[in-house]
Structures are given as C-alpha cells and as structure tokens.
Amino acid sequence: MKISEAEAEAVPAAPPTGRRERKRQQVRDQLYAAALHLFVTRGYEATTMDQIAETADVARATVFNHFSQKVGFLEEWGVRRRARVAEILGAEHAEDLPVGDRLRRYLKEMADLNAASRAETAVLMDASARFGRVLQDPSLETELAKIVEEGRQRGEIRTGVDPDQAGTLLAACYFSTILRWIREEPAPFDLHQHLAGALDIILPGLLVNQANDEEA
Numbered sequence: 001m002k003i004s005e006a007e008a009e010a011v012p013a014a015p016p017t018g019r020r021e022r023k024r025q026q027v028r029d030q031l032y033a034a035a036l037h038l039f040v041t042r043g044y045e046a047t048t049m050d051q052i053a054e055t056a057d058v059a060r061a062t063v064f065n066h067f068s069q070k071v072g073f074l075e076e077w078g079v080r081r082r083a084r085v086a087e088i089l090g091a092e093h094a095e096d097l098p099v100g101d102r103l104r105r106y107l108k109e110m111a112d113l114n115a116a117s118r119a120e121t122a123v124l125m126d127a128s129a130r131f132g133r134v135l136q137d138p139s140l141e142t143e144l145a146k147i148v149e150e151g152r153q154r155g156e157i158r159t160g161v162d163p164d165q166a167g168t169l170l171a172a173c174y175f176s177t178i179l180r181w182i183r184e185e186p187a188p189f190d191l192h193q194h195l196a197g198a199l200d201i202i203l204p205g206l207l208v209n210q211a212n213d214e215e216a
Helices: 005-010 019-042 049-054 059-065 071-091 099-118 117-129 139-153 165-183 193-206 209-216
Strands: none
Touching: 005 165, 019 049, 019 059, 019 117, 049 059, 071 099, 071 117, 071 139, 099 117, 099 139, 099 165, 099 193, 117 165, 139 165, 165 193
C-alpha cells in the first residue's frame, strides 16, 4: 500500500517514549494510513472496518481498540492536519508575526496541505461534512480564536472584537471555501487566492491599523 507524502507528514512529530506506547502509536498510524488509502480508492461509504483491518494486516478487534467508529478516522485526519500546521508554524516562530500575517500563514499552510493532496481532501472533507462533525467541531475555531486573542493582548485587534466570534467567522470562511473547492472537478478556483481574498475582507474588521486606515 502506498502512503501519500501528506499522510506521512501527518504522523505525530513527537512519538510516545515508552516501548508499549510507541508500539500502540505505530499500530494506530498503520490503521490510519490504511483507512485513508481505502477511503480515497474505494470511497468512504464503501469502506468497512473489516477492510481497514485487512489492509493494515491486523485483527478486526484491533481497529475498534483504536477507532471505535469509522468516523473516528475523519476526526483523526483533522487533528493531524492541524497538528502539522502547528508544527510548521512553530518551527518558523510564527507567533512573533503580527496577528494578520499569522492568520494568513495559518490558512495558507492549511491550503497547502489541501492542495498537495486534493483527491484525499475531496474524499475526507466531503465525508467529514456529511458523516462527521467537521462543521460542529470547534477545534479550528478555537485555534483561530487563540491567535486573535493573542493579537488582542498585543493591542493589534480592535476594541470590542470578540476573539471567539472572530474564530468562528474565520473557521466558517475556511470550511465553506474548502467545500466549494472540492465539490467541482477540475478545481473551480485557486484555493490560496480565494482564501487570501476572503481575509482581505475580514481582517479590516479585526485589525486596529487597518480599521483606522479605512476610517481615514
């Protein structure tokens, strides 16, 4: 089974240190890679937990020990993508950037992962929207709200802006853009350009300097 570069990069960067924990993580990674391979080649709905076990060469019970439901693989996909972006931005010390640039970098890295594996993104994101909790899961909202809050503490965000509401708005913009991007073949628009354009509209309502420039 061939594992994509995006899948390989999504494996947690800091594996558990104990021997048992490392073995457990290795099996989990093996199951995750097998599931993504099957989802992309056969479709999410057509893939069964038995097929995942067979592809990963483990017992059926092992799959359920790690993922109690098939939807768990969709949730894991989202977790690993966000972790990968956090790893990239952490290495670049993106926390030192102005909040507007930091938000742009975060969404750009998310877009990079999606664009590098569009077929995978199309299957997994569509399945997440239909069968998972991607539109109800607050994880991305929380990450973006944290960035806004840190910008607020540094005086870069307008007075009165609610970081949680801003995070919700930014996450909704991201998901709606991705869902439009994946549901047409070929891709209907440049993902990076569209996300950047959306931020051009949203950021003036958040940032102190841009708000002042608009009023001037």
